[in-house]
């Protein structure tokens with residue numbers, strides 16, 4: 001069996017400041033030095049295995065996925081704020097709910113949401129000021145939240161709709177900020193837990209806000225039930241579907257699932273869109289080709305039109321390779337296991353780096369360059385064993401088709417109307433729970 005190299009504790013400690021600011025160069029250095037798998041013990045009793053090995057990733061996520069659970073980082077730390085929906089649950093509970101929710105994300109279900117989605121996109125993009133320097137993350141963050149809220153949940157009849165959606169967005173973002181603080185400065189947790197701390201600083205405050213969001217979602221559920229209206233949206237589907245034993249999803253579970261979809265479905269997409277816009281702005285030839293495609297007239301309903309935009313799709317796919325918003329994921333081994341010549345001990349933690357795998361020299365030509373045509377239909381298949389922007393196996397992103405259509409539509413609508421130019425020389429990122437863009441400044445000029 002192969003021995004996995006361990007990064008010496010001293011090396012880890014001496015770089016802790018750098019790791020705190022940006023762990024990705026540290027991951028890279030160690031993958032260069034030790035190969036595709038290494039381990040670190042950040043504190044006594046805790047060992048984390050890092051891997052960008054595609055075979056181990058497939059084994060953990062797909063081939064023997066039943067022997068791996070999500071770690072407490074997702075189930076407990078994130079679950080504390082957003083409950084136990086698909087993203088944060090394990091085992092039986094996850095399996096039953098995935099089965100119920102999955103059909104809402106089939107292509108034919110998404111096709112019915114497209115017109116609603118397009119209306120939200122058009123309204124939000126109207127906020128872009130031509131000629132001004134714009135932080136695109138702010139635009140895309142609002143846009144992605146509203147797209148999830150308004151297209152998965154047809155809320156048109158809700159009184160004070162805009163204020164309620166803004167409030168839900170504010171609350172879910174506050175909870176995420178609080179979680180990041182808890183994880184990044186764990187030694188300050190005792191302080192954040194103080195009741196008397198005001199505003200953003202306190203965990204009790206963030207939890208109270210989450211209660212407010214839960215009440216708000218509960219009122220949406222109740223009024224939908226009372227109205228007897230059938231809108232065909234996700235909420236309708238969940239209210240009327242039953243588990244295998246014939247029972248309905250409880251309201252508590254429904255609220256958890258809705259919160260999870262808001263959180264999982266908006267930040268990732270907003271990050272990806274910010275990177276796409278920047279990469280296009282930095283590559284004028286690619287931008288020109290994508291713009292030509294966006295401005296052609298296509299026939300058919302909206303989804304049919306989007307399928308006729310292969311080059312824009314390739315730009316999106318290549319962006320997700322270079323800047324995968326879910327840049328790592330983790331799993332815990334349930335029972336002792338073996339993958340090829342690697343032992344995976346019971347209770348060992350495995351952190352899979354999609355970011356590193358997507359930039360490996362032995363897997364990709366010119367891995368650091370933006371080359372959308374590498375995803376041309378005749379070539380794309382060759383990457384399927386090591387290209388995982390949406391994860392792999394049964395826990396693969398449930399919203400992947402939704403996200404792809406959403407991003408292609410947004411890029412189309414932007415390029416139809418604007419030319420974009422960069423403000424900064426380089427594309428900066430900030431790895432938090434997701435890989436976020438930093439200072440994503442661009443100039444939009446109306447066409």
Ligand code: HEM
Pocket residue numbers: 086087098148260261264265266268269272324325326329330388389390391392394395396397398399400402403
């Ligand atoms: C560019 C956009 C997106 C990216 C890159 C992305 C990425 C991912 C990845 C990598 C996972 C798997 C995590 C793991 O295995 O540990 C995941 C799970 C998930 N995603 Fe996405 N996602 C995106 C958009 C969305 C959207 C739009 C939604 C919903 C509206 C969504 C909902 C979810 C949910 C519910 C899960 C958990 C699935 C499960 O465990 O059964 N995501 N996502």
